[in-house]
Structure formats: C-alpha cells, structure tokens
Amino acid sequence: MFNVEVNGPFVAFFVFAAIMIGGAVLMISLEKVVHMVVSMAAVFLGLAGMYVLLDAEFAAFVQVLIYAGAVSILMVFGIMMTKHNAAKEPVRPLHETLAAVGALSLFGLLFYAIRQTDIPETGAAGAGGAPGAVTDNTLAIGELLYTGYIVPFELLSVLLTVAFIGAISLAKKEAE
Amino acid sequence: MDFYTKSAWVIPLIPLAAFLALTALGRNYRKAGVIIGTFAALASFAMSVLVLVERFGQDAVDYNYSFDWIRISGYTLEIGFEVTNLTALMLIVVTFVALLVNVYSAGYMKNDERITVFYGYISLFTFSMLGLVLSDNMLSLYIFWELVGVCSFLLVGFWYTKPAAKAAAKKAFIVTRIGDAALLIGILLLFWYMPDHALGFTMIESVFEGQGGIIATGITTVIALLIFLGAVGKSGQFPLHVWLPDAMEGPTPISALIHAATMVAAGVYLLARTFPIFEASLFASDVVAYVGGFTALFAATIALAQNDLKRVLAYSTISQLGYMFMAIGLGSWTGGIFHLFTHAFFKALLFLAAGSVIHAVHTQNIQEMGGLHARMRITTATFAVGALALAGIPPLAGFWSKDAIMAVALEQNLFLFAVGLAAALCTALYMTRVFVLVFLGKPKTGSEGGLESPTVRAGGAGGAKESPRTMTLPLVVLALAAIAAGFVETPWNGWLGGWLSGEEAVAHVSPAAIIGSIAVAAAGIYLGWRFYGSDRTRPAVVKEAAPWLARLLERKYYVDEAYEFVFVRGLRALGTLLGAFDTYIIGGLVKLAGSAAGISGKMALRLQNGSIGTYSLAAVIGMVVLAAAIIGRRLLS
Amino acid sequence: MLPSYLTLAAILFCIGLYGALAKRNAIIVLLSLELMLNAVNLNLIAFSKYGVVPSLTGQIFSVFTITVAAAEAAVAVAVLIALFRARGTVDVEHMNAMRR
Structure with a gap:
C-alpha cells in the first residue's frame, strides 16, 4: 500500500507529516508551557500544508489564520494570565500509564481498521465537484456556503457571537 | 315485624x-x-x-x-x-x-x-x-376472633408502664395465638372438605346434621378438635389457661367485660355455633367434655389457695367455663349457653364488686383485707349475691344453670357428674373463703398500711369508703340480673333451651342433681365458714398436715413452671442455637457480602474523585474496550 | 494516499488524546483538544479529495469545525481565567468540585 512512486506531493506529505508528528510529540513532552504552544503552532502550520496538498486552499488559509494565528495567540494570553509552576507537578504514574495504554490501544484499533478497510476507487464527484477539478477553490466554497449551507452558516455566526459575548462576560472581573 | x-x-x-x-x-x-x-x-x-x-x-x-x-x-x-x-x-x-x-x-x-x-x-x-x-360464616368469625384478641391485648396491657401488665398482655396474646392457629387450620380444613367450600354456619349445620357421610368421620374429628383447641385458647381451658389469671393485671372493668363475661365465652359460643360438627364426632365430644370437666375441678382447686382477689375470680372463671364446655361435650349446648348467660351476669358482678373493693383499699391481697362489710354495704351485698350465685345456691341464677349441666351429666356420664360436684364443692368453698376474708372479721394488721394510705384516709374514720354511684349502680343492676336471670330455664320449664334450639321445651327434673348440687354447695359454704369464719387457725392446720398440697395449689400445680421448663427453656435453647446460626453463619455471609460491597464501594469511590481527568480516562478506556469487543466479535465470526 | 492521511490523523488524534488525559495543565489539555479536532479536520479534508464521492462538502465541514473550535477555545480560555481567579490554579487535579 505504501509502495507508491516517490514524487513531489509524496515527499511534501512526508515532510509535513514529520513536522506535525514531531510538533505533537514535542507538545506532549516539553516542560515549559510556552514551548508547548510554539510546537503546537508548528503542528497547525504543517496541517495547513497538508490542506494545500489536498487541494483545500481555503481551508489552509483558514487554518493558518485561525489556528496558527488566533488560537495560538489566545493560548499564549491564557498562559500569561494564569500562573504556571510546572516544575513541581507530582507524578501520577498509574494515571499516565493508563492514558498511554488507552491512547495506544485506540491507535491500534484505528490502524487495524484503516488497514483492514478496502477503500474503493474514487468515483464521480459529488456536491460542488471534486476538490481538484474546480479552478477557484475559495469561490466554490463561497458559493456552497451561501447557497446550500446558508442556514448552518448563519447559525454558526450566531454561535460565534454568543461565544464572544460569553467569553467576555466570563473573563470580565466581577463587579465589586 | x-x-x-x-x-x-x-x-x-x-x-x-x-x-x-x-x-x-x-x-x-x-x-x-x-x-x-x-x-x-x-x-x-x-x-x-x-x-x-x-x-x-x-x-x-x-x-x-x-x-x-x-x-x-x-x-x-x-x-x-x-x-x-x-x-x-x-x-x-x-x-x-x-x-x-x-x-x-x-x-x-x-x-x-x-x-x-x-x-x-x-x-x-x-x-x-x-x-x-x-x-354468619367461619371466616368473618375468625377475623373478629382475632380482633377481640387484639383488644384483649391492648386492654390487658393498658397500664403498660407496669412490667407485669406488659408481660401479661404478651402472655395473653401469645398463648391464645396457639389456639387461634389451631382454629385457623380447622377453618382451612373445613373450607377444603365442605361441599362448595362453604363456610357459612347454616351450611355447616346442614352438612353435618345430614349425616350423609359427606365428610369422613376422621376428618370431622380432626376439624372438631382443632376448633375446640381454638376455643380452649380463647376460653382459658387447660392446658392453655395460664394467660387468663395473668390477664388480671388489666383494669378491673376489663376483667369483668372481656375476661369474665364476653371474650372468654366466645369459645363456648363458637362451639355452640359449630355444634353439629361435634355432634358428628363422638370422640371430639368426649374430649370436650373431659377437658371441660377436668378444667372445672382443676381451676377450682387452684382458686382455693390464691390470695389475689382477682386471680381467685379468674380461676373461678376458668372453672365455670369448664362447666360450659362439659355441657357442650355432653351434648347439651343449650345448657352451656345457659350457663354462659347467667355466668356473664354474676361473674361480671363479682369482678366489678372486686374492682370496687380494690378501688377502696388499694390492694388485691385478700389476706390484707377484712371487715369491709361495715363500710361498703352495697358492694358487700352485691358481692354476696354474686358469690352465692356462683356457689349455686337456689334460687340465684348460678344454681339453675349449673343444675341444668349437672342434670345432663347425671344422665350421660356419672364420672363427670362426680367431677362437677367436686368442683362445685371447691367453688362454694373458695367463694366463702374470699367473702369471709374480705368482708367479714376485722381489718387486719397487715391491712393497716393499705387502709391508712392518704387517699383512703380522706374517706373518714372508717378508712375505706363506698365507691361512687357510677360504680355501685352497675353492681346493683347486675345483682338483680344475677338473681333473676336463672328463671328463664328451670328444671320444670326448659324455656330457654327450647327457644334456643327451636325444639319443644323439655322439662328435665332430676331430683338427684338438684339435691346433690344444693348439698354440695351448702357443704362447701359450711366448710368455708368453719375454716375461715369461726376459727382462723384451721387453714394453718391443713397447711401443716399436708404442706405439699397447699404448696401445690398455691403454685397452681406448677403449670407455669412446667411451661417455663419445657417450652420457654426449650424454645429459648432452640432460639439461642438458631440465633448463633443466624449470627455466625447467615450473619457472616451477610457481613461478607456487606464488606465486599463496602470494599468495592471504596474502590469505586477512588474512581469517583471528581476529577475530570479520571472520568475522561475511564470513558476512553471504556470506549476502547467496547470497540475492541466489537472488532473482536467481527474477527471471531 | 488515503490510508496515509488517515493514519497520520489517527496518530495526531491519539497524541492529542494522551495529552488531554495525562496532562495536568488545563491550557495544555485545551491544546490537546485542538490537536484532536485538527486530526478530525484532516480526515474530513482527506475524504473530501480521496473519498468515494469527492466533494467540497468535506472542506465546508472542516471550516465549520474550525469555527466551532475557535469559539470553544475562546470560551474555554475565558472559563480558565475565571477559574484561575477563583481558585488560583489551572491544575485539572484541583477541578474536583464534582465530587461534592
């Protein structure tokens, strides 16, 4: 299954994959919180590259803007506004072992499922056409958003507004 | 109409x-x-x-x-x-x-x-x-039968702060339960064997009088004996009589109502209602007659030696109920009911008069009383009427009804006739003893304390004073009833029996029975007078001559002790054994289960630490296990 | 190529899961959650190209997911700040008010 020809996209995939996995592992294993956020930003950027490989340019831009930009900065703010004494974390060996076992066995299951699944050939394109076939990805997505997905889109804007107001009222210092 | x-x-x-x-x-x-x-x-x-x-x-x-x-x-x-x-x-x-x-x-x-x-x-x-x-049927009768038992329990234990009253209430309830259980089994047997499972008295009558062999004789006997056992429990017959004397711990009006006139007579009434069953079984009738006769004599002898005024009357009640059962066993249920009728009046009278005495002197020990006749004239007179009626002196009510029973006994069974006469002698003797000790003579030294108690001293120089009118009025009314009630059936005019049974009234003049009864009663009174009235040293003489006899009677033939030894100890030992089994084996298992649950609970509590991390970890592990199970099943099939 | 993407997404997801479960700092837990969401997004977009029915719907969905995740991150950080103000810590071990 992996004996594909080595071409540009393939190399790019492995490079991005290496960046992402490395960033994720670093995120888990680093000591200082700020370093963790920075390694996480690397994961986000790598993912954006993956999106480009998958002909999803608009999603890639959104990924860079929102994740690598907004969410990371938000996390940095969160870190700055809270106190972190990472040094004296008491270890919880049982808990961490169990978590590792759980995560690993889940990965085992998923990997088994992926290897077992007989993935059929790509057929005819569905709604909006195949991502590779359209010339202007952003235009196509915009059209879809404002035609077929208008209701979820509007709902989402309401959700964002509510989250925005809620975040403000939560984080605001309580009136004396 | x-x-x-x-x-x-x-x-x-x-x-x-x-x-x-x-x-x-x-x-x-x-x-x-x-x-x-x-x-x-x-x-x-x-x-x-x-x-x-x-x-x-x-x-x-x-x-x-x-x-x-x-x-x-x-x-x-x-x-x-x-x-x-x-x-x-x-x-x-x-x-x-x-x-x-x-x-x-x-x-x-x-x-x-x-x-x-x-x-x-x-x-x-x-x-x-x-x-x-x-x-109108056995089942509803049984329901009410239990209800009167409950009321008896409540009223015997009315002064429940007294330990003796509490114990007596329990004893009354438990001992009568034995009989009640037997009665219930009898009713169930009856239900099983009766045609159409009918329990109505009318049906019982027609089935058993028909003699059509609908129900086998053996079963009939068993049913009859079980019903009789129920009556034995309720009416305090030997060997289930032990509760009735103890029930005297209740208030005296209760003793008069429940334990003399009505509830204890329910057994007699039950036998009268189901009389056809006993008629159909000769053996059961004999058992009833002999148990009744034996109880009559047995209780009367105990009453001779008791010193508690109410207990004497209680044993006398047991003895008189024995007469009633004897009459029913001898085939004359009308005689039993007649005695029940008259007995209700004069025994209620005696109890109420005794209550009046107790109310005045605040003791129940007859040895501490004496000379009350001068101060409590109405009580004395009415008690005398009741005592004479009980002793069987004509023309008071007790004589006629007892004579009716004795006449039947003379016809049917000479042995029981003799037993009845002996019991009548004892009855006259102990009633004379009680009357003499309580009302005649002079107040005894021992009674000084009782008579000088503050409540009584308020009555004046005489100490004890007559009870209020609400108490003496019923005494007088009952005394009149005790005098007159007997005339509804005399040997020459069996009106009551005829009216009850619906048959032609028969005269059953039996000179031997009449003369015997009167003679025995007179002899008993004379003896009593000689013993307790004229010369008070005589009882001591008897006591010295036969101390074992006096002791035996005082201790009520050791029946309570025998029960204590056989049943209470035995059951207690069994109970201890079962209790040990319960504590160590059943309890051990329960404790094991309990501690297992406790330990697993404690372990589960550690999971339940409120931390989201632990919860989500548990959720993930659960999900993984679930997914693995699904995939594993797919693999296996 | 699809299995490679899926495997990569699975790896990311499991790392995120481990981080969300094992880490004690609430900010890191949040980051791990974002990582898991990103893994899901990668799946969506991979299916959008290599699925049986290639379609832009997958991308639309991932855009929605990103939006929701952004809202979630904003609210979560606000909650954490409020919590820190009240409790003085962002250690998830100390967030055990559910026990009472």
Whole structure:
C-alpha cells in the first residue's frame, strides 16, 4: 500500500507529516508551557500544508489564520494570565500509564481498521465537484456556503457571537 | 315485624363509630370518652333488646343477609350477618355487660389520664365482639376472633408502664395465638372438605346434621378438635389457661367485660355455633367434655389457695367455663349457653364488686383485707349475691344453670357428674373463703398500711369508703340480673333451651342433681365458714398436715413452671442455637457480602474523585474496550 | 494516499488524546483538544479529495469545525481565567468540585 512512486506531493506529505508528528510529540513532552504552544503552532502550520496538498486552499488559509494565528495567540494570553509552576507537578504514574495504554490501544484499533478497510476507487464527484477539478477553490466554497449551507452558516455566526459575548462576560472581573 | 332484625348490622357499627370518634378526638376530651362510649353502648343495647323482642315473635325465623365478598373463578366467598335466637341472646349479654362496664368505668377510671383511650378500646372491643356474634360464616368469625384478641391485648396491657401488665398482655396474646392457629387450620380444613367450600354456619349445620357421610368421620374429628383447641385458647381451658389469671393485671372493668363475661365465652359460643360438627364426632365430644370437666375441678382447686382477689375470680372463671364446655361435650349446648348467660351476669358482678373493693383499699391481697362489710354495704351485698350465685345456691341464677349441666351429666356420664360436684364443692368453698376474708372479721394488721394510705384516709374514720354511684349502680343492676336471670330455664320449664334450639321445651327434673348440687354447695359454704369464719387457725392446720398440697395449689400445680421448663427453656435453647446460626453463619455471609460491597464501594469511590481527568480516562478506556469487543466479535465470526 | 492521511490523523488524534488525559495543565489539555479536532479536520479534508464521492462538502465541514473550535477555545480560555481567579490554579487535579 505504501509502495507508491516517490514524487513531489509524496515527499511534501512526508515532510509535513514529520513536522506535525514531531510538533505533537514535542507538545506532549516539553516542560515549559510556552514551548508547548510554539510546537503546537508548528503542528497547525504543517496541517495547513497538508490542506494545500489536498487541494483545500481555503481551508489552509483558514487554518493558518485561525489556528496558527488566533488560537495560538489566545493560548499564549491564557498562559500569561494564569500562573504556571510546572516544575513541581507530582507524578501520577498509574494515571499516565493508563492514558498511554488507552491512547495506544485506540491507535491500534484505528490502524487495524484503516488497514483492514478496502477503500474503493474514487468515483464521480459529488456536491460542488471534486476538490481538484474546480479552478477557484475559495469561490466554490463561497458559493456552497451561501447557497446550500446558508442556514448552518448563519447559525454558526450566531454561535460565534454568543461565544464572544460569553467569553467576555466570563473573563470580565466581577463587579465589586 | 322483622325490621330490627334486618338492621341488626347496625349494632356493632355503633361502637365502631364511637371508637373512631374517640380516636379522632384524642385524649384531651376526658368527658367525651365516658359520654360517647356509654351512649354508643346504650344504643347498641337498645337495638339488641328490640331484636330480642322480635325474636320472641311466633314466626321469627333465622335471618341471614350476606353479600359476595370475594369472587374467584367458580368460588364466591360470602360475608354477612345472621340473626338467630342464639345470636340475639349473645347480643343482649354483650351489650348489657358492655353498657354496665362503660358506666362503671366512669368511676373506676376517673383519674386515669388515658381514660379516652380506654373508652376507645372498650368500644373497639364491643364492636369486635358483636361482630363475632353476628358473623354468619367461619371466616368473618375468625377475623373478629382475632380482633377481640387484639383488644384483649391492648386492654390487658393498658397500664403498660407496669412490667407485669406488659408481660401479661404478651402472655395473653401469645398463648391464645396457639389456639387461634389451631382454629385457623380447622377453618382451612373445613373450607377444603365442605361441599362448595362453604363456610357459612347454616351450611355447616346442614352438612353435618345430614349425616350423609359427606365428610369422613376422621376428618370431622380432626376439624372438631382443632376448633375446640381454638376455643380452649380463647376460653382459658387447660392446658392453655395460664394467660387468663395473668390477664388480671388489666383494669378491673376489663376483667369483668372481656375476661369474665364476653371474650372468654366466645369459645363456648363458637362451639355452640359449630355444634353439629361435634355432634358428628363422638370422640371430639368426649374430649370436650373431659377437658371441660377436668378444667372445672382443676381451676377450682387452684382458686382455693390464691390470695389475689382477682386471680381467685379468674380461676373461678376458668372453672365455670369448664362447666360450659362439659355441657357442650355432653351434648347439651343449650345448657352451656345457659350457663354462659347467667355466668356473664354474676361473674361480671363479682369482678366489678372486686374492682370496687380494690378501688377502696388499694390492694388485691385478700389476706390484707377484712371487715369491709361495715363500710361498703352495697358492694358487700352485691358481692354476696354474686358469690352465692356462683356457689349455686337456689334460687340465684348460678344454681339453675349449673343444675341444668349437672342434670345432663347425671344422665350421660356419672364420672363427670362426680367431677362437677367436686368442683362445685371447691367453688362454694373458695367463694366463702374470699367473702369471709374480705368482708367479714376485722381489718387486719397487715391491712393497716393499705387502709391508712392518704387517699383512703380522706374517706373518714372508717378508712375505706363506698365507691361512687357510677360504680355501685352497675353492681346493683347486675345483682338483680344475677338473681333473676336463672328463671328463664328451670328444671320444670326448659324455656330457654327450647327457644334456643327451636325444639319443644323439655322439662328435665332430676331430683338427684338438684339435691346433690344444693348439698354440695351448702357443704362447701359450711366448710368455708368453719375454716375461715369461726376459727382462723384451721387453714394453718391443713397447711401443716399436708404442706405439699397447699404448696401445690398455691403454685397452681406448677403449670407455669412446667411451661417455663419445657417450652420457654426449650424454645429459648432452640432460639439461642438458631440465633448463633443466624449470627455466625447467615450473619457472616451477610457481613461478607456487606464488606465486599463496602470494599468495592471504596474502590469505586477512588474512581469517583471528581476529577475530570479520571472520568475522561475511564470513558476512553471504556470506549476502547467496547470497540475492541466489537472488532473482536467481527474477527471471531 | 488515503490510508496515509488517515493514519497520520489517527496518530495526531491519539497524541492529542494522551495529552488531554495525562496532562495536568488545563491550557495544555485545551491544546490537546485542538490537536484532536485538527486530526478530525484532516480526515474530513482527506475524504473530501480521496473519498468515494469527492466533494467540497468535506472542506465546508472542516471550516465549520474550525469555527466551532475557535469559539470553544475562546470560551474555554475565558472559563480558565475565571477559574484561575477563583481558585488560583489551572491544575485539572484541583477541578474536583464534582465530587461534592
């Protein structure tokens, strides 16, 4: 299954994959919180590259803007506004072992499922056409958003507004 | 014409309403108890009299009204009431004594703070007893049978702060339970073997009188004996008599109502209602007769040596109930009922008079009393009437009814006749002893303390004073009844027997029985007078001559001790054994299960630490296991 | 190529899961959650190209997911700040008010 020809996209995939996995592992294993956020930003950027490989340019831009930009900065703010004494974390060996076992066995299951699944050939394109076939990805997505997905889109804007107001009222210092 | 008969169901409901009203009112309305209870009893009594008057009519037929109570496919249990001459007579007895006891209690219980509760209980008891009398089938009779037992329990233990009263209430309840269980088994057997599973008395009568061999003789005997055992428990016959003397711990009016006149007579009534069953079984009848005769003599001898005034009367009640059973066993249920009728009056009279005495001198020990005749004239006179009636002196009521029984015994069974005479001798003897010790002579030194107690001293120079009018009035009324009640059936005119059984009244003049009875009673009184009246040293002489006999009688033939030794100890040992089994084996298992649950709970508690991390970890692991299980199943198949 | 993307997404998801379960700092837990969401997004977009029915719907969905995740991150950080103000810590071990 992996004996594909080595071409540009393939190399790019492995490079991005290496960046992402490395960033994720670093995120888990680093000591200082700020370093963790920075390694996480690397994961986000790598993912954006993956999106480009998958002909999803608009999603890639959104990924860079929102994740690598907004969410990371938000996390940095969160870190700055809270106190972190990472040094004296008491270890919880049982808990961490169990978590590792759980995560690993889940990965085992998923990997088994992926290897077992007989993935059929790509057929005819569905709604909006195949991502590779359209010339202007952003235009196509915009059209879809404002035609077929208008209701979820509007709902989402309401959700964002509510989250925005809620975040403000939560984080605001309580009136004396 | 039969309007009152048809509405006889109201009679028990009046006291029930009184009970409910008194319970609802609570104990603060002290006057309410007396007024409501007494008027309810009065209303019931009036109704009963009207019913009785109707029963005297020429064309009075037994009236039975019943409705379907429980319908199970193919079987219908009916419940209802029945008015016969017998039930009409019992209604009169119950309501009459209940009315007088209500009046009497107004004086006797005046200072008790739970007087309203007391009246409530009496009303409940009256309801139950009337229901028992009016029942038209065995099952509803059994229900009321248990209800009167409960009321007896409540009233014996009325002064529950006294340990003796508490113990007596329990004893009364448990001992009668033995009989009740037997009665229940008897009813179930009857239900099983009767055609159509009928339990009505009318059906029982027709089935067993038919002699069609519908029910085998063996089964009939078993049923009869079981029913008799129930009656033995309720009526305090040997060997289940032990509860009745102890039940005297209850208030005296209760002793008069429940443990002399009505509830203990329920056994006799039951046997009279189911008499055809006993007629069908010769063996059962013999058992009834011999147990009755034995109890009559046995209890009478115990009564000779008792020093507690109420206990003497209690043993006397047991003895008289023995007479009734003897009569029924000898085939004369009308004789038994006749004695029940007269006995209800004079024994209630004796108890109420005894209560009047106790009320005045504050002791129950007859050795501490004496010389009360000068200060309590009405009580003395009425007690004398009751005692003479009990001893069987003509023309008082007790003589006629006892004579009716003795005449039957003379005809049927000479041995039981002799036993009856001996018991009659003892009866006359102990009544004379009680009367002499309590009312005649001079106040004894031992009684000084009792008589000088503050409450009594207020009465004046004489010490004890006559009881209030509410208490003496019932005494007088009952004394009149005790004098007159016997004339409803004399040897020359068997009116009551004929009226009850619906057969032609037969005269059964039996000179031997009459003369024997009178002679024995006179002899008993004479002996008693010689022993206790003229020369007080004589009892001591007897005691020295045969100390074992006196001891034996004083200790009531050691029946209680035998029970203690055989049943109580045995059961207690068994109980200890079972208790050990329960504690160590069952309890151990339970403890094991409990501690296992506790330990697993503690372990689960560690999971339940409130931390989201732990929860989500558990959720993930669970999800993984679930997914693995699904995939594993896919793999296996 | 699809299995490679899926495997990569699975790896990311499991790392995120481990981080969310094992880490005690609430900010890191949040970051791990974002990582898991990103893994899901990668799946969506991979299916959008290599699925049986290639379609832009997958991308639309991932855009929605990103939006929701952004809202979630904003609210979560606000909650954490409020919590820190009240409790003085962002250690998830101390967030055990559910026990009472």
